[in-house]
Amino acid sequence: MTDHRRKKAGAAGENGTSSLQPKPVVTDEEPQFINLRPKSLAEYIGQPEVVETLSIAIEAARQRKEPLDHILFHAPPGLGKTTLAHIIAQEMGVNITVTSGPALEKGGDLLGILTHLEDGDILFIDEIHRLPRVVEEFLYPAMEDFAVDFIFDKGVHARSHRYRLARFVLIGATTRAGLLSAPLRERFGIFRDLDFYSEDELVRIAKRSASLLNIQINTDGAYEIARRSRGTPRIVNRLLKRVRDFAQVRGDGTIRKKTVQEALELEGVDEKGLTMLDRKFLKAIIDFYRGGPAGIEAIAATLQEESDTLVDVVEPYLLKVGFLTRTSAGRKVTEKAYRHFGLPVQQGLFKKPKP
Ligand code: ADE
Secondary structure, three states: OOOOEEEEOOOOOOOOOOOOOOOOOOOOOOHHHHHHOOOOOOOOOOOHHHHHHHHHHHHHHHHHOOOOOOEEEEOOOOOOHHHHHHHHHHHHOOEEEEEEHHHOOOHHHHHHHHOOOOOOOEEEEEOHHHOOHHHHHHHHHHHHHOEEEEEEOOHHHOEEEEEEOOOOEEEEEEOOHHHOOHHHHHOOOEEEEOOOOOHHHHHHHHHHHHHHOOOEEOHHHHHHHHHOOOOOHHHHHHHHHHHHHHHHHHOOOEEOHHHHHHHHHHHOOOOOOOOHHHHHHHHHHHHHHOOOOEOHHHHHHHHOOOHHHHHHHHHHHHHHOOOEEEEOOEEEEOHHHHHHOOOOOOOOOOOOOOO
């Protein structure tokens, strides 16, 4: 089964008479989920440089009545890649079709989508680094020349036919830019990394979401959620809903610092936002590999987890907060992480090797 979703977006602001005109909004996602997502760049909190790049590109494309360049977003999960793709569609007033690398198994899967796109439409491919090679090769002429080549027959009878496509915009999202082939990477005109969000930005997101969900939250409560959200808006929104339940059943409905602390202790989320899996990961390196270095496959085998999950979901934040380092010999737990766990730092473990 493949999973491709198409929806129409409404435009913000004025538009000309091209096919990039305002279109009615038809949402196809759970109302609560979509409601928390910002729908315009003006509403978007954080990533100021990315927002500025996009608003300039959108404004310029709209003035010229041309489609945007192809865009590639790289970031760990939950930092806003999909949200930005929907916002871009909304701001340009074009359709967006959503699919993912693993959902496109054959060239024909991609062709079916490409031939239904109209001028300016957006094709969003999540996890684009997992696109099969045959599909990726189909994408090159589609991105560059807005055409696909069909080959009929074989050997001396082989003939090719070029099929023209509409001038669509590809937005790719990846958690692993390094796994993208150079020819694919080079075909994107705009390539942006999304960073973890600052505490202040997460507080603003928590307050915005609380207001949309009609939740009472004070500033200390919002800060406590922000501190435990691993720099990630998606986690803010998830924790907010868990803490709301707790405040409703065990408290007076208002989210305060203490409500957050009690609710998230139950969820296994500690004061730095580390989850059970983060702690298991660090403890495995400490207990089985004397703090490291340890190879990712060995750690994955010890934990019986997929190494992709560890690399994509667990490691980025641990690296960011300095609990983990990656060396050519493998992963190492830092002194800071030992202190976080209240463990004695082993003698000599963190000393620099003698020259
Ligand atoms: N909800 C999730 N991410 C957000 C963001 N970056 N800005 C505003 N609200 C959000």
